[in-house]
Amino acid sequence: MSLFEIGNKILTVFTMTSILIFHLKAESKKIDPETNLVMDKGFYAVVENCLTCHPSNLITEKHRSKEDWLKVIKWMQTDFGLWELDKDTKKSILDYLGKNYSKVKKKEGLVPNLNLNNIK
Numbered sequence: 001m002s003l004f005e006i007g008n009k010i011l012t013v014f015t016m017t018s019i020l021i022f023h024l025k026a027e028s029k030k031i032d033p034e035t036n037l038v039m040d041k042g043f044y045a046v047v048e049n050c051l052t053c054h055p056s057n058l059i060t061e062k063h064r065s066k067e068d069w070l071k072v073i074k075w076m077q078t079d080f081g082l083w084e085l086d087k088d089t090k091k092s093i094l095d096y097l098g099k100n101y102s103k104v105k106k107k108e109g110l111v112p113n114l115n116l117n118n119i120k
């Protein structure tokens, strides 16, 4: 095998791998058409526990840090009747929201005078 052929083979493998990685990445950001949420690890925990009362746009239209998402969960529990979540479920939801809907820029809450910092 000539050096040129070896080079060509390496290039082919490299190209195929790049295409594969590109597709896997595109795949991981798939949006579920029904809920409009990113399909990722923790998706079902969010669907089951968060979309019972309201549509996902309340969740998707604002980006928060993971700490603020935890405050939102607590707030849903203290004020809106979200049930207790077991440790694993809460972690799945937080990881999911932190990964896919984490803070980009700060915006006002939908509820006037809501200050997430006051929620313990």
Ligand code: HEC
Residues within 6 Å of the ligand: 046, 049, 050, 051, 052, 053, 054, 058, 059, 062, 072, 073, 076, 080, 081, 082, 083, 093, 108, 109, 110, 111, 114
């Ligand atoms: C038992 C009902 C219920 C459940 C379950 C629930 N919520 Fe809510 N949620 C509400 C209500 C009621 C509102 C207030 C809607 C409004 O602002 O008019 C709300 C509002 C919100 C908002 C908008 C707050 C703002 O001002 O930005 C977010 C974000 C949110 N919920 C996230 C969640 C998440 C995440 C979960 C799952 C862990 C969840 N909710 C589960 C009832 C619920």
